[in-house]
Amino acid sequence: MISSDLPFDLHALKVFLQVCEHTTMAGAARRLGITQSAISQVISDLEHRLGVVLFDRSMRPIGLTASGALLREHALILTTEARRASIRLQELQRGRPNLLRVGIIDSLSRALLPPLTRFLRERAERSVILSGPTESHYAALLGRQMDLIVGAGDLEDMNGLECWVLLEEPYVLLYPATKPYPDGPKALQEINQYMPFIRFSARSRIGQDIERYLRRLRLELRYSLEFDSPFGVTSACMDGGMAITTPLCMLECGEAVPHFRCMALPGPPARRQLTLIVRKGELGRLPFDLVQTLRQHLRDSVLQRLRHFCPDDAKFLKVPATRVPDHG
Template sequence: MNAAPTLATTTAPSSTAHWPDLRALHAFVTVCELGSMSLAATRLGVSQSAVSQMVKALEASHGLQLFDREVRPAQPTRAGRALLAASQDLLTQARALHEQVRASARQDIAHIRLGCVDSFAATVGPELIRALSGTARQIQMWSGLTPGLSAQLQSRELDLAICTEMKLDDARIQQRLICSEAWVLVLPKDHAVPPLTSARELGAVAGALPLIRYSQRSVIGQQIDALLRHLGMQAPRRFEFDATDPLLSLVAAGLGWAISTPLCLWQSRQYLDQVTVLPLPPTRLGQRDFYLLSREGEWPGLGQNVLRVVRQLIRQDTAPAIARAMPALPRPALICPDDDLSSSSP
């Protein structure tokens, strides 16, 4: 009886088994050009044994002898000459790829995509762009709400983002504190203001006027809602806006009162002569913070530069201008931490 035929099994070769080692190819080509492993080692800045090992590894990977070592100096075999001819083009392409990647990185640095919350973009933003104009040939700035900007950063539509405080689940996103500002009370110009010794007296200060709110879909609206809950206030929801301009226009018209921040009011400063701005007594939830958001390990030098420039602009320009326009507020209205650029928010 004939034995049943057997099926031969083969192992699929690794997809990288015959990929060339570019360092070894470079060493091989250098030996061929100079006719000596010692001279090749000197040019490459490695030991002669390292060159010899790379050549032997290249021979082993191809299963071919690349040099005839019976003659002095060693000469490439037929297989070696074939590899030499092919290697020249491959190494040229590898160098071109390397330069292309480096050029792309330089181009990325020259093109900055920056996102800022509206109040920041409209106040500090123009001077920030001016300060960065020598760093990059092209700068794009998007403005919007913090949730949208952080999502754009995570999807790589933005390189950096300046947002108010937000809890991010993405550990790859680094948050660095830029500045902090306190909440302020905004009332119609002619509204009588009794002495305010506690933030819990807000209801009495407002009287019968309704609260004009920032919308709940904005971080500032959520933060003010948390502040009101902390103070035990239950103001009906009547007027809500994403932006400060319409909010202040209603306060200026005597239709209500609001809680806002110095930077938001500076953004809509055309209404400042029609409203009264007062500080709120300190509370546990008495301020909002701005952070520079960036992806971990990317843009380290640029991020530090932006952080330094923004803090300098706030200290030298924005904070003094706000102090002059709203003298009832404590100084400075915006507070920047010390320039320890190595620290970050958790």
């Protein structure tokens, strides 16, 4: 055996956990189908390596020391993580994950939930699908509480992540169809004197994007209403107001907004990307297949429906062409 900086092996931890559970070494030995002596040696070796006393032998049944309790915590984490790793490998091998935890951004959930669900039914034993803001999903993906997310954002830091663009869409101005269209950023500010601007909360990605856009144009729009959800923004506009939103956010709200139109922004154009992100290599070709499916659905179904909402801007939506994957 080579010298190792690793202080123990999983086998030793397994034995240790079994002793913790039975509270006796003899019991653990029976359970594991080996002799009590072997257990005793493993535990004593573990104690020597770690330089720590794990059990208090001055009583029967033997008791865990504070160090033992601490090691137990870590041992549980390590062994379950090890088993999980092996399960993941089997899943990758068979191409059919046992449990797939998916996060999808609110503003795409109506548009993509049906094809996503259909796909997952085929390709995963079980699925959990959560809607919400991309920020929290992103953290969950990194923290391994999620396996795949559909969200907004350019593919900033790519630490071990794989990222596909599903669709690129413009930000648009949602504005009463009856009123004259503001012919520039300045006009927008003037109109804002009597027509309130409805904001996306800056806690959401889309809100931050819009805020940055307005700041770049040096526009200070007054507002009193602010929403987390596309639906909130749109419905507030109907009660009198205007907003910057996107075609998909409009679709998300359901029915068309009467007497309102979506139009290109009066200033320079702004766009956002909606992407599918997974941890690299963990799901084999499943992400690629899913991207293909979702893009197809976006082209076939979503773009069609969008013509009703944003006739002018549907043509600015871009769904990337699908190429063959790198890995066979």
